[in-house]
Amino acid sequence: MDTAYFIETIIKIVVLLLVFSALAGFGTYFERKVLAFMQRRLGPMHVGPYGLLQIAADGIKLFTKEDIVPQNVVGPIFKIAPVITAATAFMAAAAIPFMPSFTIFGYEVHPIISDINVGILYILGVMAIGLYGPLLGGMASANKWSLISAARAASVFISYEVVSGLSLLAPIMMVGSLSLIDFNNYQTGGVGSWMIWSQPVAFILFLIAAFAETGRTPFHLIANDHEIIDGFGTEYSGMRWGLFFIGEYANMFFISFVIALIFLGGFGDGSVGGALALLGKVSFIFFFFLWTRAAWPDVRPDQLMWLCWKVLMPIAVINIVITGIVIMF
Amino acid sequence: MFEAIAFYLFAILTISMFSIAVLTSQALYALTALAAGMIFISAFFFILGADFLGAVQIIVYTGAVLALYAFGMMFFDTTRDVVEKRTSPMLVFGMGGMAALLIVLIFAAPIVSDNITALYPVQEGVGNAQAVGMVLFTKYLVPFEVAAVMLLVAMIGGIILAGKKMDTSLTLLDEDKSPLSVETNEKAAS
Numbered sequence: 025m026d027t028a029y030f031i032e033t034i035i036k037i038v039v040l041l042l043v044f045s046a047l048a049g050f051g052t053y054f055e056r057k058v059l060a061f062m063q064r065r066l067g068p069m070h071v072g073p074y075g076l077l078q079i080a081a082d083g084i085k086l087f088t089k090e091d092i093v094p095q096n097v098v099g100p101i102f103k104i105a106p107v108i109t110a111a112t113a114f115m116a117a118a119a120i121p122f123m124p125s126f127t128i129f130g131y132e133v134h135p136i137i138s139d140i141n142v143g144i145l146y147i148l149g150v151m152a153i154g155l156y157g158p159l160l161g162g163m164a165s166a167n168k169w170s171l172i173s174a175a176r177a178a179s180v181f182i183s184y185e186v187v188s189g190l191s192l193l194a195p196i197m198m199v200g201s202l203s204l205i206d207f208n209n210y211q212t213g214g215v216g217s218w219m220i221w222s223q224p225v226a227f228i229l230f231l232i233a234a235f236a237e238t239g240r241t242p243f244h245l246i247a248n249d250h251e252i253i254d255g256f257g258t259e260y261s262g263m264r265w266g267l268f269f270i271g272e273y274a275n276m277f278f279i280s281f282v283i284a285l286i287f288l289g290g291f292g293d294g295s296v297g298g299a300l301a302l303l304g305k306v307s308f309i310f311f312f313f314l315w316t317r318a319a320w321p322d323v324r325p326d327q328l329m330w331l332c333w334k335v336l337m338p339i340a341v342i343n344i345v346i347t348g349i350v351i352m353f
Numbered sequence: 354m355f356e357a358i359a360f361y362l363f364a365i366l367t368i369s370m371f372s373i374a375v376l377t378s379q380a381l382y383a384l385t386a387l388a389a390g391m392i393f394i395s396a397f398f399f400i401l402g403a404d405f406l407g408a409v410q411i412i413v414y415t416g417a418v419l420a421l422y423a424f425g426m427m428f429f430d431t432t433r434d435v436v437e438k439r440t441s442p443m444l445v446f447g448m449g450g451m452a453a454l455l456i457v458l459i460f461a462a463p464i465v466s467d468n469i470t471a472l473y474p475v476q477e478g479v480g481n482a483q484a485v486g487m488v489l490f491t492k493y494l495v496p497f498e499v500a501a502v503m504l505l506v507a508m509i510g511g512i513i514l515a516g517k518k519m520d521t522s523l524t525l526l527d528e529d530k531s532p533l534s535v536e537t538n539e540k541a542a543s
Contacts, residue, residue, distance in 0.1 A: 096432060097432065098379070098381050098382070098431070098432050100382075101381055101382070101385055140399075140404045141404060141481055141482070142404045142405050142407075142408045142481060142482060145405070145408035145409070145412065146404070146407075146408045146411075148412065149408050149409075149411035149412040149415065150411060152411075152412065152415050152416075153392065153411070153415050155419075156388065156415070156419075159419070159422060160381075160385060163381055163422070163425075163426065163431050163432075164381060164431075164432065166432045171426070174422075174426065175423070175426060178419055178420075178422060178423045178426070181416070181419055182416070182419070182420070185412075185416060189412075202405075202482055
């Protein structure tokens with residue numbers, strides 16, 4: 025393990041942290057603007073041109089607000105819960121190739137922190153730990169709304185994990201590898217070779233599971249503002265509350281990268297156009313998350329469990345069987 | 354050097370987490386320490402180059418410990434200490450020590466007599482997941498299938514035990530027809 029590799033990895037980790045923490049801030053701005061556009065409002069307009077400096081204002085507010093730990097909460101768990109959500113989101117990103125490899129000053133850079141050969145399993149597993157944040161925050165809060173939210177986090181977890189795992193099994197069988205780079209190289213033959221055309225069912229199932237995983241609107245039941253105040257976030261203030269949001273938005277970006285890499289061709293043959301196309305795909309999926317939030321109502325926890333176990337899981341299993349038969353003959 | 358640092362770091366973390374899980378009387382501390390310890394163990398698999406087992410360790414134990422959280426939520430007020438009823442501490446201590454000794458002996462016996470040999474050496478040019486699959490579906494096919502059948506039996510048993518009246522939805526029932534309100538009505542009448 026030479027020094028150059030060590031320094032390169034450290035730099036990559038720092039860049040990833042900075043870029044996606046900042047993007048999480050911009051994500052809140054995009055979300056408010058897109059929702060406002062769809063609801064015929066203006067959204068944030070007052071701070072800076074088109075409200076662009078609203079992010080800075082929100083950041084100052086979050087960082088300088090008093091950090092309150094209420095009475096009767098379980099202190100250490102209460103304090104560590106937001107860190108779990110934010111940290112696991114960034115840990116999952118270690119196995120995502122964000123761009124094709126490029127050469128800078130004669131040194132070849134691979135924009136992936138660690139190309140382990142079980143990339144997808146690792147990403148799904150570590151992203152799943154992120155749900156421990158809402159669960160622990162809710163259970164430690166000594167607040168009934170938070171406890172309901174923790175129970176919902178547990179039910180969401182046992183529902184979506186099966187669907188996301190089984191739906192990805194069929195593409196994994198076709199590619200024969202668990203590394204996201206191999207997935208990308210499988211689809212280098214232009215738009216026609218994208219996985220979405222050969223596995224449309226798996227794509228839709230994984231998209232639904234991604235909504236449940238990130239807790240976005242059709243499945244926003246963990247922190248439903250209009251039923252259980254803010255769920256696990258009710259007792260939090262200041263930067264601890266902000267960490268939950270950095271985790272949620274970073275997760276949305278990372279799962280968009282995963283969907284684009286697995287089903288939408290990724291960065292293609294690795295040219296500059298391919299890299300830009302990947303960014304475009306990721307932006308569209310991120311926009312799709314916001315679009316769905318504006319267009320769909322929320323579902324109840326029992327409806328989510330019904331959907332995942334009784335509808336999506338059988339479809340995923342049938343998809344795997346059909347894929348297996350097609351591959352075999 | 355990095356491997357040694359990582360090993361000692363995660364060894365200390367794992368042992369301290371499991372110590373908290375055993376020694377604390379707070380259900381939430383115990384569960385969280387258990388989950389953290391289980392996830393830290395996956396680091397050893399990654400250090401040894403067994404990426405697949407490391408990822409599986411993370412996936413399996415996050416789900417398994419989460420089910421324990423659900424039980425903890427139902428049975429305890431997780432923000433308070435659990436007061437245990439200790440009838441005879443010496444008996445518990447003795448039995449616990451004996452059980453631990455027995456487990457160590459069971460696991461140490463084959464190592465001491467050198468009965469463990471690697472029958473399936475690592476193949477060159479084969480990925481981690483493929484290697485696990487090859488061993489699983491050749492040498493260990495029967496135990497694998499038996500384990501699968503056992504899980505199926507457990508699942509069907511669980512559905513049968515929990516599935517009474519599953520075809521009627523409690524949410525959609527009328528107020529006076531729901532089993533909950535029937536009980537309260539009977540109590541009120543008697």
